[in-house]
Amino acid sequence: MSISEKHRLPRHIGFIPDGNRRWALEQGLEKQEGYGHGIQPGLALIETCKALGIEEVSVYGFTQDNTRRPAIQKESFSKACVEFALEVAQRGAALLVVGDDKSEQFPHALKPYKFRRGAGIKVNLLVNYGWQWDLNGLKNGTLRSQDVSRIDLVVRWGGGRRLSGFLPVQCVYADIFVVEAYWPDFDESHLDEALTWFERQDRTFGG
């Protein structure tokens, strides 16, 4: 069955592109060199989602926790997120960047996207995001990620079977599919497997 012949597609997919550093080490590169190799796979993934007619995707860029890593890594993943986001916007998408933009860790180039801009598939990129930062918004009435809708399916690369603080409220009912491959080794077949699996899941939404 071709990827476009699925009957029941998720409306909103969350992506956790993990394993960039482990991939780099396996290639004989330095850890921080992995991130740049995640950009083209990310763009390919968005194009596939567009072609399938997926309405909304959320992508885990980097977190406030991640910014405690060595500076050379931090610069590298931040740069990769900026390059990815600007190219996504350029190719046509309704882009929203979600994260603490009051911190110097938030890339200046992404500030125009703290409110959704553009038309097309909704792409939410988490940058300098923190689950506590997000939930603290509730103290003033609403999540800070309130413009991100409920997620149906989470696909995580790199073998980890956990959410790692990824949009905890939007993911309450999400089905979680884990790909063992590291993110820079993304292949369209991973998404195909995730969607085939998702079709078979019984969606109860807690009922």
Next chain:
Amino acid sequence: MSISEKHRLPRHIGFIPDGNRRWALEQGLEKQEGYGHGIQPGLALIETCKALGIEEVSVYGFTQDNTRRPAIQKESFSKACVEFALEVAQRGAALLVVGDDKSEQFPHALKPYKFRRGAGIKVNLLVNYGWQWDLNGLKNGTLRSQDVSRIDLVVRWGGGRRLSGFLPVQCVYADIFVVEAYWPDFDESHLDEALTWFERQDRTFGG
């Protein structure tokens, strides 16, 4: 390796005992007859956790969403939760029942446990729990489940790869282990497999 020889045990395990109704149907019983068959496995699980020296466990009893099911099912899972909880308390545990106790869906017999009572392993039983009810506490400063600590490992029976609203904040960094067997078919080997798997996971806590 015996279950007691693990080096790195989780401090706090969350249990999602799913599949009672599917188990009942497979046995030629009616759906609601499954819940009663989950009590003895639950007691056995708690005894194993005590023997291992696990400090805290959280068990998904039923949710506010679940109470919209047919009355015959609702009575059955509510009764099973009460019987389980009172026996856990009787055998010795620091029991806390977490859920909306202002509703008539909250069993009267469990009201004494809305504050933690007793000594021994901490057992948190979610009864008439709702993730929104829980998070709404933040609007007044703290989660309603504030006495439940961070969860290291979630074990879910019945094949579902999702959290289904189970303590979303405590589970942000939890590793999730899925057992295909239905809950009433609980066997100690399931916990053994989960703990063996957990030992191999790289705990980063988002860093």
